[in-house]
């Protein structure tokens with residue numbers, strides 16, 4: 181790497197170099213000078229680095245350890261930090277911006293990373309609006325920096341996408357993400373015939389962790405983003421057939437895989453990020469619906485769930501859906517349905533596509549009939565009503581007839597069929613920024 185600006189009192193270094201063989205720009209706040217606090221000159225350097233990345237269409241990495249705006253510079257520093265924010269937003273969706281937080285990052289040092297596409301945090305990273313002293317004096321809360329803004333806190337808040345075990349791992353993760361978002365590559369044929377259905381339990385109603393299945397979709401290394409926030413949905417980046425792809429999957433081991441407010445937001449932002457950088461999507465679906473209840477309604481599940489509908493319907497990247505087990509109701513639409521513009525919709529044999537599970541539907545439709553049945557024949561009646569409901573609702577057969585599912589595929593051809601579908605769809609890249617939803 182070549183330094184563009186020298187190490188000096190500005191407290192910001194910028195450099196140009198290669199990440200996985202491709203040019204990238206980096207800036208870093210210098211923790212040895214006023215704790216990396218940002219003055220007007222340092223902010224100018226960050227703005228210049230982002231603008232240069234924008235001009236040359238290069239990814240930009242920011243390394244953060246900063247007490248935010250320099251207190252002695254007062255409003256001049258505040259204004260300068262505002263210009264950094266504006267530069268980040270101008271570049272948003274045009275060039276990948278990856279942040280690595282390696283130490284305390286307060287105020288402008290916190291919102292800077294939050295405006296970028298992905299935030300990686302090292303073990304000593306701390307992100308907060310104000311430090312523990314101010315918190316104590318304003319709210320009386322006794323918290324230390326780690327509790328307030330450490331990797332554990334921000335893995336759960338969703339502020340941090342990747343919490344790395346060490347600083348060197350954080351940098352390695354950031355390089356990997358930079359290459360995925362900045363260098364998408366080309367699709368080539370996938371020839372393996374791994375049976376991905378081995379990750380599903382034999383019993384249709386049994387919960388399971390979808391992450392091993394998600395990892396297996398990629399060619400090799402992948403990175404899961406925000407694994408501890410809204411874990412009922414999984415988002416991950418890697419390559420399929422050599423091309424960068426994003427995978428979104430319901431995770432039945434958490435909340436039965438239901439969609440809810442945070443998981444819809446998490447997925448929506450990921451869809452928009454992938455769309456902005458031309459990264460195709462694979463959507464792995466096994467979802468019983470939106471989580472019902474008062475808590476969800478008061479948390480704005482309708483408003484926040486709508487973000488996912490909007491994100492998919494707006495996106496122009498190739499996007500393939502795979503229904504592994506079941507897809508019901510409103511969640512059917514939200515998980516990259518044909519109606520929202522999916523490039524391809526596949527289902528594994530036996531997958532259920534319905535407004536509601538057949539047993540639940542029978543309980544509603546035939547409540548009186550079941551209640552009136554003699555005790556010793558009720559279960560027999562229920563079974564025949566369920567079979568009738570499956571037949572009438574149509575399941576995958578009806579979905580195929582309507583064209584909302586394209587094809588039932590063998591689990592062993594999943595990777596090759598997904599790669600073919602993404603490669604065959606017209607490539608696209610959304611013309612929008614990546615607002616932190």
Ligand SMILES: CC(=O)SCCNC(=O)CCNC(=O)[C@H](O)C(C)(C)COP(=O)(O)OP(=O)(O)OC[C@H]1O[C@@H](n2cnc3c(N)ncnc32)[C@H](O)[C@@H]1OP(=O)(O)O
Nearest residue numbers: 214215217246247248249250251261284286287288289311
């Ligand atoms: C838009 C905005 O950014 S507004 C926000 C303005 N910034 C803030 O409110 C945060 C102020 N800083 C802090 O609360 C603390 O320094 C923390 C929590 C960030 C870090 O705490 P610690 O790791 O204990 O480091 P410490 O407080 O010793 O700071 C390290 C050095 O950086 C200096 N420093 C830290 N923040 C700033 C700042 N914003 N401006 C100028 N100097 C600063 C400290 O004075 C100290 O200098 P010294 O080594 O010469 O004594």
